[in-house]
Amino acid sequence: MGLSGQKVTLRYTIAAEDFISAGEASSHVKKTLNKLGIRHELIKRFTIAMYEAEINTVIHASGGEAYVEITPEKLMVKISDNGPGIPDIEKAMMEGWSTAPEHIREMGFGAGMGLPNMKRYADDLAVESEVGVGTVVTITVYLS
Amino acid sequence: MDDYYHSVVLDNKLCKGCTNCIKKCPTEAIRVRNGKAIIINEKCIDCGECLRTCPYKAKIAQTDTWDDLSKFKYRIALPAPSLYMQFANAPSKEHVIKALQMLGFDYVYEVARGAEIVTSITNKILKTESYQRPVISSACPAVVKLIQLNYPNLIPNLLKIKSPMEMAAINAKKEFCEEHNVSPSEVGVFFISPCAAKMTAVKSPIGISKSNVDGVLSIKTVYFRMFKQLAKIKDEELPDSNQAGYKGVRWAADGGEAVALNTEKILAVDGIHNVIKIFEELENDSIEDVDFIEASACTGGCLGGPLAVENMFVATARTKKFKESLPSHGLSIADSEMEEYEFDCPIIHKDVTKLDTDISEAMRKYDRMVSLCDELPALDCGACGAPSCKALAEDIVRGIADITDCIFVLRRKVRKLAEEMMALESRMPPVIGEENKKDGDI
Numbered sequence A: 001m002g003l004s005g006q007k008v009t010l011r012y013t014i015a016a017e018d019f020i021s022a023g024e025a026s027s028h029v030k031k032t033l034n035k036l037g038i039r040h041e042l043i044k045r046f047t048i049a050m051y052e053a054e055i056n057t058v059i060h061a062s063g064g065e066a067y068v069e070i071t072p073e074k075l076m077v078k079i080s081d082n083g084p085g086i087p088d089i090e091k092a093m094m095e096g097w098s099t100a101p102e103h104i105r106e107m108g109f110g111a112g113m114g115l116p117n118m119k120r121y122a123d124d125l126a127v128e129s130e131v132g133v134g135t136v137v138t139i140t141v142y143l144s
Numbered sequence B: 001m002d003d004y005y006h007s008v009v010l011d012n013k014l015c016k017g018c019t020n021c022i023k024k025c026p027t028e029a030i031r032v033r034n035g036k037a038i039i040i041n042e043k044c045i046d047c048g049e050c051l052r053t054c055p056y057k058a059k060i061a062q063t064d065t066w067d068d069l070s071k072f073k074y075r076i077a078l079p080a081p082s083l084y085m086q087f088a089n090a091p092s093k094e095h096v097i098k099a100l101q102m103l104g105f106d107y108v109y110e111v112a113r114g115a116e117i118v119t120s121i122t123n124k125i126l127k128t129e130s131y132q133r134p135v136i137s138s139a140c141p142a143v144v145k146l147i148q149l150n151y152p153n154l155i156p157n158l159l160k161i162k163s164p165m166e167m168a169a170i171n172a173k174k175e176f177c178e179e180h181n182v183s184p185s186e187v188g189v190f191f192i193s194p195c196a197a198k199m200t201a202v203k204s205p206i207g208i209s210k211s212n213v214d215g216v217l218s219i220k221t222v223y224f225r226m227f228k229q230l231a232k233i234k235d236e237e238l239p240d241s242n243q244a245g246y247k248g249v250r251w252a253a254d255g256g257e258a259v260a261l262n263t264e265k266i267l268a269v270d271g272i273h274n275v276i277k278i279f280e281e282l283e284n285d286s287i288e289d290v291d292f293i294e295a296s297a298c299t300g301g302c303l304g305g306p307l308a309v310e311n312m313f314v315a316t317a318r319t320k321k322f323k324e325s326l327p328s329h330g331l332s333i334a335d336s337e338m339e340e341y342e343f344d345c346p347i348i349h350k351d352v353t354k355l356d357t358d359i360s361e362a363m364r365k366y367d368r369m370v371s372l373c374d375e376l377p378a379l380d381c382g383a384c385g386a387p388s389c390k391a392l393a394e395d396i397v398r399g400i401a402d403i404t405d406c407i408f409v410l411r412r413k414v415r416k417l418a419e420e421m422m423a424l425e426s427r428m429p430p431v432i433g434e435e436n437k438k439d440g441d442i
């Protein structure tokens, strides 16, 4: 964590297959944004989008990392993993598309709504992925 | 009324300045300064957690006194549903009502009936799409305050209807004044309360411009007076009471509001720390398929209220007998009893969390807070008077505490100073003439 100029940065490690602590990173980001006095509608949009991306690294990859950058202009989070990657991003973006296995669905995930929700809540969403290498999801919400 | 009025206050004489309350407060609203606790008024939600934890009984909930009854020519009692379960010697609801009459109340109107009215309004609302789901009950004032301060995103979900206490007060006054042809100004409506937050809801309400309740008496205030009357009651003197049935009475315990509703998609949560966990999840959108949330600040619901007298588990066991003896609900509710049920003021978020109104300044303070946290020992010992090292760091950037409030930092600084003094001392020239002295010379 640190600050250079007018910037707050936060870094988190997202543990693999840990459903209990999944969401801790986005929940800490929410607390931070509340302290910074960011408008609560924007906090909600940003942290829900981040939560979905965080959960995806737990479910579909073997955990990953989150890097958050807050400036007076925008909120940005980059969530990266070294998981299996997404073969067809266009398909993955479709509502209802999911490759989540049965045991994950039983836990209430796998509706195929994560990426579509990220798109809905973020001002900008970038999904970069390479099969066998990993995935990087970047979510941006503008403050003005 | 002062914007930050709240009923829980400190008795300075009794406070020993221990750290029990600062650790338990769910909104981190208490600090110890100069050996005494202080409550940060803007942050207090009157949940009563500190009343329960203080070993020295130094936290008090302000309520009205028995003498305040004499300010009014006519007096109406509004017994909270939880009052029925307080007495080992009250075999029925009628006994409790009779005891209140014997104490001089001119009329008794059951808040349990107010609860049945609220249930039927809620059922109507749940049939429409007019609210963001899940709808959150507004019956517990500590929960409403929590949402207003810390969960602004949930304000749209909050049910904007008056509480059972308010509905009871409106109808009680109306009925009494019409029947006896007296002016409302001569009538005092007194809620008999297990709850510290209800006093605040009367003096400084959220969602309504003015409460219809004139006073709040704690169950503790009426308990012995009623106990004595109960012992004298003969069964043939018992009044008829068909205002409320089991549905309304059951509101006393956790889950009571929820079971009275016509939907199965209900979540009932009790205990303020559990409520906070559920609200966090709600804000993440991770609770699905729930239509209605009943949230009580007190564990066990109002029977666990800080001003209740009877042990919560004993009182909860007593609810069973009402299930057997009472009809499911009271007399059917007339449309006229459901008038003016809506909130008449908007609920406006009060941001007590942000470090500064200017974002760049807030970011600077946040950064400083993070580096202060690195300096502090992360023991959360509470000796500085703040609930955690993180809270002290925040207090420092807010300008209400100093880093040397931490005894570990202070010790470090003192040691460093001592070392510096030793170092300086060794570089001091000898005092003139000192070197010629022999041992024993003065």
Ligand SMILES: Nc1ncnc2c1ncn2[C@@H]1O[C@H](COP(=O)(O)OP(=O)(O)OP(=O)(O)O)[C@@H](O)[C@H]1O
Binding pocket: A052, A056, A057, A059, A060, A061, A081, A083, A084, A085, A086, A092, A093, A097, A098, A099, A100, A108, A109, A110, A111, A112, A113, A114, A115, A116, A135
């Ligand atoms: N980090 C990732 N690594 C590999 N595959 C991913 C990753 N994120 C998403 N996917 C793929 O994209 C699909 C769609 O993701 P999305 O988040 O929309 O739905 P889901 O996670 O399957 O279900 P839900 O988010 O509703 O619980 C996933 O089923 C998975 O195949």
Ligand code: SF4
Binding pocket: B046, B047, B139, B140, B141, B142, B143, B194, B195, B196, B197, B198, B296, B297, B298, B301, B302, B303, B304, B305, B306
């Ligand atoms: S649960 Fe009941 S007694 Fe406790 S704060 Fe809420 S309304 Fe008051």
Ligand SMILES: [Mg+2]
Binding pocket: A052, A055, A056, A110, A113, A114, A115
């Ligand atoms: Mg997903």
